[in-house]
Amino acid sequence: MYLYGASGHSKVVIDILKAHAIEVKAVFDDAPSVTSIYDIPVLIPSNEDFKTQDSVIISIGDNAVRKKIAARLDMKFPNAIHPTAFVSEKTEIGPGTVIMPNAVVNAFASIGNHCIINSGAVIEHDCVLGNFVHVSPNAALAGGVILxxxxxxxxxxSVVQGVRIGKWAIIGAGAVIINDVPxxxxxxxxxxxxxxxxxxF
Incomplete structure (x- = not known):
């Protein structure tokens, strides 16, 4: 397993993988500010570093940057789900998505590719999340929300039930969303x- 992005977000992803006894061989970063994380080497990537049979999680919090990197990598993108998260067996999750400690994803939710469901977030039943979405810590989506x-x-x-939030929209900290967002x-x-x-964007 490899990570791409030597940010604070990568530290949490490493913790999740360690909880599953998965070894991270290296963390790649285009402009690293550190040489190691958790004693794992941080390297500037080259084309020779990545093979299609390798697995990588893009450990970058910025949604747009995550999308750009995903587009240029031809690799396997596994999910990372912390053992303390509750994820319904009736949930669909796309590749490369990370679900942090104590998050809840309830029945018949659908989560896209390379999403981040952060610590303590709640994704209620029948929510639909597109690709490259980030739901921050302790944010809550009521049933049937579309991101x-x-x-x-x-x-x-907090987002009330049935609301649709448009592409590349940003919902501020602590906001209460009761209407659709363009x-x-x-x-x-x-x-x-x-x-x-x-x-x-």
């Missing part, structure tokens, strides 16, 4: 209101 590709739900935010919107407050639009 489109690349959106980020901030720490402690693509690229940045939403803050209780109730959540659009503050601006994110034009980076």
């Amino acid at each position: 489109e590709e690349g959106c980020h739900v901030g720490i402690g935010a 693509d690229h919107a940045v939403v803050v407050g209780n109730p959540g209101k659009v503050k601006k639009y994110n034009t980076a």
